[in-house]
Amino acid sequence: MISSWVSGIYPRSESLIEATRTYDKDLKQLFKKEKIRSIKHQINNKCDYISDPLIDWDDNLRPFTDNIKGIERGALSRYYENNTFYRQPVIIGNISSSGKILKNNINFELFSKKSKVKIDVLDPFTLADLSKNNHYKSKIDLANGFGKILRKELTNIKNKVDLIQFNAPSLAKIKQKEQIQSIKQIMDKTTKGLNVKTCLNLCGSDISNNIKNFIDFNVDIIGIDFINTKSNKLQAIEIDKTLACGIIDAKNTKMENPTKVINEIKLINKLFKPKSIAIIPNWDFEFIPLEFTYKKIRIMNQIKMKGKGINL
């Protein structure tokens, strides 16, 4: 049985883009309306975890940038290799939060009681890596600070959530085992005792030479970007967790062929022998327009249906 869900920020519809450009007075309502539509689309396409499309977030860091003490908004900076930019958090003092950032920036009221709810956050190291550190001694110290903030934030919403997905594009780029181990300790402190399923999503990079350094992280699910990590070049290694395969290209409008995806999943299953397999996009869908996002989510459902009879 293959499961599926989406990741991160959705694109905005053309009408919502227009509304944001004209500063429509009903903007808040328009965001909500479009969120409801996208959540319904996830449900209709049998996503196993349902998430807020986060279309009102200006970037993946902004709620934190704007609401954490010790941070100022900095310059626009390129978000990895994308032609999309984010406001860089500038760390000017010890960082702390009220613990209500996620509570106030995710529309929990839009989820039905039947839905299993997933939330997306960047992992502590990625938050640190994307910041300009003018205060802490090292990036690891700053990541530790972000870890404490995330723990406080997640503790306050854990009763409303079934899966916490840490999207970790900066972590996925690290090659040094020692550094990865330091970050593992921070992640352990961040998630210890939360009693919610967790996913570490190593999106955005080829981690083919590095997978073994991540598989002992204390999370339930490991996400691998199989658009950048070529499965036919990988060595077999057992992963005793659920493997979330970032096999849907969230950065190209070309539609996946379900049969080809199923064949790749079979190969991945053989290589890693995971507890179970999920399919997810390899990045946030915000890099392709909404109509293509919807089509890709429909294809994810088709892949799930096709995968039903396969013994994984």
Next chain:
Amino acid sequence: MKKLPLATQEIGSMRKPRWLVNLLKNKNISSEMKQKARDDVSLLNLKMFENLGLDVVYDGEAKRVEMYEYTIHRIEGITLAGRIRSWDNKYYNKGRCIKKLKYKGPYHLDEFLFVKENTNNLIKLPITGAYTLADWSYNEYYKSKEDFVMDISKNIIRPLIKDLVKEGADFIQIDEPAATTHPEEMNLVVESFNESIKGINAKYGIHICYSGNYSDMYPQVLEMKNHQYELEFANRDSWKKGMQHSNRKGYASFMKTFKEYGEKKEIGLGVLDVHVDDIEPPELVRDRILYAAKMADDPNLIHVNPDCGLRTRTREISFSKLKSMVTGTKMAKKKLEL
């Protein structure tokens, strides 16, 4: 082309006046009138640059919507997919390549001929490069990014440059803002640049901005057949005056690498941050130039420009920034006795 040490130049786009934007949106205005209005703004920009004292000019891209979208509309095989966020509520249209691309004709020729007819200054014609066009598009047709990039280089950009040079263009700036976003693809950037200009005699610049560390371009970029790098630096620099490395941290890393490799290509030195309204004092511009000239061991290699197109600033701010750039350059020239 004659040598002009510390020549001042513009990089690309200027913000369009509000009246032009409104006029272009008005469905009751004829296309002839709209064309006339675009010509007027083109001329306005050109004369503004001349009056400010810029040595090398163009028209502030008055006739283009935007560097990417304008171009893809004029290539067969790319269709618009929709808008993608650039930042916050700012979006750009992104194209899908759905079949083999085809050159439909010299899409910058009319604007170039207009500029040529209306100025006696040196002209630098900006065009969007193959690598960036591919990197910013969805590839649904070509087997690989390499195939996509190289087809644009050979079959779109090269014929375009050939047509423009035939009509008198002798200095072409190839805009490649995506060039350093994937450092591992630098060989492809270089190969694509060289294929784009192959066999066509002109002066060539490459403009890169807002991505990565320019030092990562080395050593591959030594093989690139460009004559000038037009780079964004001011955005990375401090506003402190002086020529100490610590005050010029936005320039230091690249200039050190440039020197280490014994480069003799020109640098179009970005001295104006186009993302802030603050006006750089002429003394700061002067010190940035003097620092780069010293590091390059040759002031003849330094040309002076904003980091990027000034379209993100109001026309008033852009005017003041460029004025300061020209004044600061004069101060540097005086100091260097040029």
